[in-house]
Amino acid sequence: MRFLRFWWDFVVGDDWRAALGVVIALGATAGLVAAGLNAWWLMPVAVAAVLFASLRREARKAS
Amino acid sequence: MTAAFLVASAFLASAVEFVEALTIVLAAGLTRGWRSSLTGLAAATVVLAAIVAVLGPALKHIPIGALRLGVGALLLAFGLQWLRKAILRASGYKALHDEDAIFAREAEEARAAGSEVRAGLDWYGFTLSFKGVLLEGLEVAFIVITFGSTQGRIDLAAIGAGAALVLVAVVGVVVHAPLSRVPENTMKFAVGVMLTTFGIFWSTEGAGAHWPGDDASLPGVLAFVILLSFGAVTLLKRRREPALA
Numbered sequence: 001m002r003f004l005r006f007w008w009d010f011v012v013g014d015d016w017r018a019a020l021g022v023v024i025a026l027g028a029t030a031g032l033v034a035a036g037l038n039a040w041w042l043m044p045v046a047v048a049a050v051l052f053a054s055l056r057r058e059a060r061k062a063s
Numbered sequence: 064m065t066a067a068f069l070v071a072s073a074f075l076a077s078a079v080e081f082v083e084a085l086t087i088v089l090a091a092g093l094t095r096g097w098r099s100s101l102t103g104l105a106a107a108t109v110v111l112a113a114i115v116a117v118l119g120p121a122l123k124h125i126p127i128g129a130l131r132l133g134v135g136a137l138l139l140a141f142g143l144q145w146l147r148k149a150i151l152r153a154s155g156y157k158a159l160h161d162e163d164a165i166f167a168r169e170a171e172e173a174r175a176a177g178s179e180v181r182a183g184l185d186w187y188g189f190t191l192s193f194k195g196v197l198l199e200g201l202e203v204a205f206i207v208i209t210f211g212s213t214q215g216r217i218d219l220a221a222i223g224a225g226a227a228l229v230l231v232a233v234v235g236v237v238v239h240a241p242l243s244r245v246p247e248n249t250m251k252f253a254v255g256v257m258l259t260t261f262g263i264f265w266s267t268e269g270a271g272a273h274w275p276g277d278d279a280s281l282p283g284v285l286a287f288v289i290l291l292s293f294g295a296v297t298l299l300k301r302r303r304e305p306a307l308a
Contacts, residue, residue, distance in 0.1 A: 019143075022262075026135075033272050043139075055147060
């Protein structure tokens with residue numbers, strides 16, 4: 001259990017929603033590529049959205 | 064360009080981790096004795112070398128597309144953690160990393176701990192040093208393996224990390240104190256930017272999309288992540304200022 005906890009903290013950290021956002025965005029990119037669209041632009045946009053959402057949550061908690 | 068970026072990224076990321084590991088080894092050595100601290104350091108180094116030696120070649124058997132997707136996703140999740148913390152520190156929402164304070168706390172805890180001798184070593188000093196180096200070193204191993212494997216150049220990533228190790232070790236021996244003058248918060252910011260950049264780049268490729276201009280678009284992704292980060296710092300500072308007033 002401690003082993004799993006360590007790897008969870010190591011990779012996911014304290015905001016699991018950011019990690020989930022990354023996984024969803026990757027799935028969407030793969031889906032669009034499978035549909036014939038070269039969706040290279042999706043990950044940068046998704047990362048911006050995930051990062052800002054995560055920062056907003058953290059800033060709200062702090063204030 | 065990509066090779067230089069790879070070496071520089073591995074160097075910077077590893078240097079940050081080695082500075083943190085040095086603080087722990089120093090705290091253990093100065094308070095519990097150098098023999099147990101340096102034995103802990105050596106034991107952790109052997110374990111880390113074994114991890115890299117086993118995982119590095121094993122990754123060569125994974126198809127490159129799947130490897131880039133998996134590694135890219137991991138780098139991105141990992142990089143976003145670093146970047147988020149760095150942005151929060153730069154905008155005043157999180158305390159700056161202070162190596163002197165960490166050293167003082169570790170040293171105080173080490174002084175207060177009881178004395179137990181195992182295998183002829185002060186066990187607290189050994190485990191403090193071993194755990195510290197292993198945990199910080201795991202991040203270095205992760206970075207070397209992920210950065211290197213996605214580009215088929217683990218050797219270049221290892222050179223970057225090795226150079227950081229030598230530099231931090233030499234400076235640590237000379238200074239004999241925590242390296243608090245290293246601009247660690249700035250370095251952590253840079254590492255977060257680089258991890259996120261590599262993560263976006265490789266995970267997109269792994270998902271089957273192709274960047275316009277292939278590897279030549281990497282500087283563009285880097286510029287995007289830098290702009291995003293500084294934009295976030297600016298916005299958070301503006302949000303914080305009225306709250307403080």
